[in-house]
Amino acid sequence: MKTARKKRKFEWGYLLLLPGLGYILFFLAGATGMMIAQSFGLFNYTAESRFSLEYWRGILNETFVDDLLYSLKIAVCASLLCICIAYPLALIIKKLPGERTILSLVKIPMFIPALVASLLILNIIDYHGILNIILVRLQIIEEPLRLRNDSWGVAALLIQAWKNIPFMLIIMYSAVEAVRRDVIDAARNLGAGRLAVFTQIIVPLTLPSALVSVILVFIRVFNDYVISKTAGPLYPNTISNLMHVTAYLYNDWPSAACIGCLMVITAVSFVSAYTYLSKKLMQNL
Amino acid sequence: MAEGLSLKNITKRFGNFTALNHVSFDIKPGEFVTLLGPSGCGKTTLLRIIAGFLEPDEGEVWFGDQKMNDVPPHKRNTAMCFQSYALFPHKTVYENIRFGLRMRKVPASQHRALVEEAMAMVNLTGLENRKPYELSGGQQQRVALARSVVVRPNILLFDEPLSNLDAKLREKVRVEIRDLQRKLGITAIYVTHDQSEALAISDTIISMNQGAIIQKSDPRTIYDRPVSKFIADFIGTANLVPCTVTRQQGSLFQVQSPYGMLLAEDKDFPHDSGEYYLCIRPEDVRPVLDGEPAGEDNILEGVVKNSIYMGNTLDLFARVQTEPLRASVWKDYHIEEGTRIRFAVPRSKIRILEG
Numbered sequence: 001m002k003t004a005r006k007k008r009k010f011e012w013g014y015l016l017l018l019p020g021l022g023y024i025l026f027f028l029a030g031a032t033g034m035m036i037a038q039s040f041g042l043f044n045y046t047a048e049s050r051f052s053l054e055y056w057r058g059i060l061n062e063t064f065v066d067d068l069l070y071s072l073k074i075a076v077c078a079s080l081l082c083i084c085i086a087y088p089l090a091l092i093i094k095k096l097p098g099e100r101t102i103l104s105l106v107k108i109p110m111f112i113p114a115l116v117a118s119l120l121i122l123n124i125i126d127y128h129g130i131l132n133i134i135l136v137r138l139q140i141i142e143e144p145l146r147l148r149n150d151s152w153g154v155a156a157l158l159i160q161a162w163k164n165i166p167f168m169l170i171i172m173y174s175a176v177e178a179v180r181r182d183v184i185d186a187a188r189n190l191g192a193g194r195l196a197v198f199t200q201i202i203v204p205l206t207l208p209s210a211l212v213s214v215i216l217v218f219i220r221v222f223n224d225y226v227i228s229k230t231a232g233p234l235y236p237n238t239i240s241n242l243m244h245v246t247a248y249l250y251n252d253w254p255s256a257a258c259i260g261c262l263m264v265i266t267a268v269s270f271v272s273a274y275t276y277l278s279k280k281l282m283q284n285l
Numbered sequence: 286m287a288e289g290l291s292l293k294n295i296t297k298r299f300g301n302f303t304a305l306n307h308v309s310f311d312i313k314p315g316e317f318v319t320l321l322g323p324s325g326c327g328k329t330t331l332l333r334i335i336a337g338f339l340e341p342d343e344g345e346v347w348f349g350d351q352k353m354n355d356v357p358p359h360k361r362n363t364a365m366c367f368q369s370y371a372l373f374p375h376k377t378v379y380e381n382i383r384f385g386l387r388m389r390k391v392p393a394s395q396h397r398a399l400v401e402e403a404m405a406m407v408n409l410t411g412l413e414n415r416k417p418y419e420l421s422g423g424q425q426q427r428v429a430l431a432r433s434v435v436v437r438p439n440i441l442l443f444d445e446p447l448s449n450l451d452a453k454l455r456e457k458v459r460v461e462i463r464d465l466q467r468k469l470g471i472t473a474i475y476v477t478h479d480q481s482e483a484l485a486i487s488d489t490i491i492s493m494n495q496g497a498i499i500q501k502s503d504p505r506t507i508y509d510r511p512v513s514k515f516i517a518d519f520i521g522t523a524n525l526v527p528c529t530v531t532r533q534q535g536s537l538f539q540v541q542s543p544y545g546m547l548l549a550e551d552k553d554f555p556h557d558s559g560e561y562y563l564c565i566r567p568e569d570v571r572p573v574l575d576g577e578p579a580g581e582d583n584i585l586e587g588v589v590k591n592s593i594y595m596g597n598t599l600d601l602f603a604r605v606q607t608e609p610l611r612a613s614v615w616k617d618y619h620i621e622e623g624t625r626i627r628f629a630v631p632r633s634k635i636r637i638l639e640g
Contacts, residue, residue: 185338186371188358190436191388196359200384204375285375 038257066236075222090172175209288439295344322493364433385436403435543608549635569634570612
């Protein structure tokens with residue numbers, strides 16, 4: 001009797017996992033499985049559903065490669081630009097009086113949706129934007145500069161930086177703040193000047209956070225749709241845009257699913273390689 | 286080489302709060318000095334001024350014959366052991382200890398030998414490649430100690446280095462610190478609020494309160510002949526009661542106190558009469574059993590309220606007239622609570638103090 005009750009309790013206990021595990025299984029594994037199946041022609045909404053490899057054969061065309069390279073380029077550039085600004089900024093803010101106020105002000109871009117941010121910045125750099133008006137009035141340039149939808153993606157890069165620096169700054173600021181005062185004092189006491197304290201203590205202790213924040217921003221920018229759509233080049237554009245166009249404009253859901261699969265594979269392999277390299281770097285430090 | 290140290294009129298304020306108020310003292314080369322006082326008395330501030338982490342608002346810091354006020358911390362040849370150890374978490378034990386050598390541009394060819402020597406001094410050999418988080422508290426403190434002595438500083442600074450260790454280990458490490466300092470002949474300044482640690486480790490104790498020095502003397506003097514009620518109370522335990530004093534002749538005083546009329550022999554007390562405090566250490570109180578002669582000693586008669594067996598002593602909390610009296614007596618006495626008893630206190634063991 002006793003053992004039977006014990007056994008039943010044990011089985012019911014698994015149900016407690018449902019809210020977490022069920023969520024993961026249904027939305028993550030389920031959706032990913034659907035995507036993989038769709039890429040092979042199954043669950044096709046727009047045509048007859050049947051297994052086929054033709055979508056995978058057709059996907060690796062020039063447009064896809066260009067868009068993939070563009071996505072990687074903008075993600076690498078944006079995450080490097082962000083860390084180059086956020087890291088020194090975190091160190092400077094730590095030294096300033098009123099650091100809390102500055103920090104909460106700097107966080108504001110985090111609460112502004114990407115679309116709004118994009119349009120805000122476009123108002124500044126647009127053909128008839130504030131920047132061009134000022135430059136023309138001051139007779140520095142004769143014709144307004146084409147800054148949005150430029151072929152390299154400078155506008156998109158700027159907006160990505162504007163949107164992601166605060167996010168990175170929060171991570172970097174807490175990393176800088178976590179370096180204990182007495183550890184720095186100990187270093188100074190043992191003969192370390194300002195530069196040595198920075199290179200020997202502060203950098204090695206904050207580098208793990210810097211590495212993590214770079215990869216987080218990389219993923220955010222790599223997967224971006226809105227900012228590139230509004231401010232990025234007309235061609236090439238991000239992989240997300242390509243996927244959207246393929247699914248909704250060309251009504252080709254299986255090909256869009258292939259793009260989705262490749263996006264996930266690229267992101268995961270990039271993150272894995274990066275994680276491996278950063279581990280090596282930290283070990284050698 | 287060991288160097289002496291002089292502080293001249295050091296004053297430090299934080300806003301309206303005066304942390305140090307015209308503090309001056311000299312320390313001889315090779316001396317082990319403890320700054321002792323309750324928290325907030327300014328002892329750590331003083332240590333940080335000596336290390337150069339804080340600048341005094343007034344006054345001068347001298348190492349030997351060199352004025353150090355404008356010398357930044359990394360150019361003063363001091364080495365500090367922190368309460369939190371402050372080891373570099375990302376470096377191995379070996380790299381932690383070597384850090385000071387690298388910073389002070391000691392030729393790299395000497396590093397290994399110097400680090401190994403320092404590690405041997407504090408019994409850390411074999412732990413070179415561990416990270417600080419893999420060590421126990423005592424081991425971490427030893428790494429901090431090795432890291433400090435390896436650079437051969439002129440002055441070693443300790444900021445409550447043992448307060449995070451358990452009692453047994455504390456006693457062990459403090460003996461090691463003392464031995465090491467003697468062997469290397471380095472001047473040491475040690476901050477603590479633990480009076481037994483200060484008594485055990487120092488050549489000289491500088492007792493501080495509210496940003497000022499109250500007494501500077503060797504451990505025996507500061508314990509036996511405290512100059513004020515504050516020190517008698519802070520260092521060790523003491524029975525302290527208000528009293529009226531009249532000088533009889535020489536150093537003999539008649540003392541009217543809640544314990545009754547007593548005679549005290551105090552060579553240091555400068556005044557002839559007035560209202561002061563008398564101080565009796567519990568271990569100077571001796572029970573007088575029936576039939577025992579008391580000689581010239583003062584006799585205090587009371588009732589034992591609590592009798593607590595401590596192992597090494599028997600602690601008695603008695604009431605003499607209306608006043609509590611604490612006595613710490615030989616452990617083999619069997620004295621029950623409620624016993625009426627006579628206590629003897631030698632005249633020379635009663636000290637008269639200003640409030």
